[in-house]
Amino acid sequence: MTTLAGTGRLIRLILRRERLRLAIWVAVLVVVPVFTATAFIDLYPDPSSREALAATVASSPALTALLGPLYDPSIGGLTAWRAGTLGAFFVALMAILTMIRHTREEEETGRRELLGATVVGRHAPMVAALTVTIGTGVLVAGLLIAGLAGVGLPLAGSCAFGLGYAGVAAVFAGVGAVAAQLTEASSTARGIGVGIAGVTFLLRMAGDSGGEATEWLAWLSPIGWFSRLRPFAGEQWWVLLLWLGLSAVLITTAALVASRRDVGAGAFPPRPGPAGAAPGLSSPLGLAWRLHRGSVLGWTIGLAVLGAVYGAAGDSIQGMLEGNPQLQEIFEQMGGAQGLTDTFFSAVVGIIALITAAYAIRAVLRLNVEEEAMRAEWVLATATPRSRFAWSHLIFGLAIPVLILAVAGLVAGATYGAIVGDVADQAVRVLGAAMLQLPAVWILTGTAMALYGLAPERVSLSWGVLVACLILGQLGQILRFPQWSLNLSPFTHIPVFGDDIDVMPLAVLLVVAGFLIAAGLVGFRRRDMT
């Protein structure tokens, strides 16, 4: 087993480098389901209230598409439905990102070569990364079983829930391992991996939205398998074998490719490029466009697809009302059928806006990537003022969210409009709702810029702020957080799209965003480059 020499030491190295990041992943992946379970225990203590909720969900293809099918109106069943599938997607992301960071990225930066010269076997880095990634999945599983059973849910279901996450982690660790073999650039490998996770999730959405007719699509998705494992709803334990089998196939494939290629090379050899720069590549902005254009395209298309899925689901809101007079009454109090559609699309664009904010943070933090790679100083040693360099990336964090929200909003509205036979009106309504989210997204752009300019060693806090917004926005209501804490999230202040929009909160958000950006720019102009 000389190809595995040094695996133990590599595992310790990865754990040392990842301890904080993995701790955060584990905490979020465990805490959210457990909190969700306690929230359901508090909010739906009697079976009849849960039955009513289940009836609502069953009549809504939109909710089913978003969160997966609800098989059992027990506390456990509701928890698995509300937190399970969405969480499984994040487990997949965790697995892919961790794998690529410790395989392809290590090769690309040359650190792998440094290790390769010591007593480290050919397969040791991949096996070490797999061990840590799958181990994290198993740890999440163990803590979830303890946590869910701990708050009083049935043990069998808790085990299924936890092991389901471990299964997803194992499969997507395999996906990450294969993706890492394909290309020389870790960014491309990451794109492939995250793309596969996205497609897998969309397959599940498509499969779950159409009832039995489309369910076979969900069976094609390793994330869809989570619902099929049926935690707390008559567990189908054999589904675990699907994850196990697929994960084994993927890992074997990755190992075979790895043993046939050189260190540093990808399965797809790189093609030569132009010998000189095109006319457009002659300014900091031209350079930034080259660095951002791939991700601009990817995020825009990805969110347009998501918009289409939500748009198609929007119609079922109307259908849901027709069969349920009680609900109709409730929603009429909330502003009638039209009000309901607005509420639904406000929630939808809220989710799209959070994802857009993730793009915005990434775009701004590209500044930090360039600085840490020492490329920023190379550019700044030319006749490029600091402010111009900062704006060349910052502009992507400001302008591209406009594009993404516009495209996703238009597609969502037009898809919904096409179904209800009113394309123009609905496209404008949802586009409007999407645009209203911009000030909140820009707050996160500004947060990232302020941190970069004033405290560059703390830039990753931007992600913490985004996660806080996600938790406050998506779980705050269910978990009955106090209003003051919900108010901390800029997204809380975005008004519902309608006839009388309160512009005051929007103006305040814009001013705050402007202030954050200005502070970041001033700080960056004054500070030392690292």
Place this chain on the structure above:
Amino acid sequence: MSAISISGLVKNFGHVRALDELDLEVAPGEVHGFLGPNGAGKTTTIRVLLGLIRHDAGTASLLGGDPWTEATELHRRLAYVPGDVTLWPKLTGGEVIDLLGRLRGGLDETKKARLLERFDLDPTKKGRTYSKGNRQKVALVAALSSDVELLILDEPTAGLDPLMEAEFRKCIEEDRATGRTVLLASHILAEVEALCDRVSIVRKGKIVESGTLSELRHLTRTTIRAELSYDPSPVAALSGVHDLRLHDHKVEFEVDSDRLDEVVRTLAPLGVRSLVSHPPTLEELFLRHYEDGEVRA
């Protein structure tokens, strides 16, 4: 007016004093060697000169301007090769060379083509596929193909093979002929010895020696090996003689250069059968400063 003029420069990083009242003068048209081991303060000095970091005390002027407040204008007149060259993974070498040239305000196309050929660099490869040496070549071609007054080079030959190193030296010789000023930070003594008009040796953030090579040698010791007919012990009594080693009638020692005359007069009556004398190599100069420093420290 000096191309670079630094006096009393201080830079602290937290509790670490990276530059400790450093002085540096580089005259226009001069190739100036900036010598010191890793961590001595070479790169920090360069980063102050490029306006990438602010200094805490002292003064620094670059091409007659303030490196912090006038950075953008000054940078049109200089080209920089970083010590650690990282390329954009998806840009080709050729694109990087053009881009940096344009960001600086233009580059000389014929010069670029000639340099690509001389350094045997394929400009169509993507950044991530270049080896360390080839990344260095991209940075060198980008800097050398510009028409600027000043080149700031931080360990420019790291990773280059000996052939390319020779090519680099030729390029700098040619640039010297055109009157370009070069600040060459290096720890490769042979390179500095071959190229530089003047040398400054930096140690722990301070310049410990500065001048032309011959001036530096004058201040230091000459190594003498002699075979004598008579007992060489009178040499031991001389002041200015160091590291004396005696083997019967053979003697080897170092002597302070200003005492050389006295030593030769003492040796002459002792029946010199053979005599070898050589001035200190830069390496010896360098090691002396560092070894002395270590002993004192």
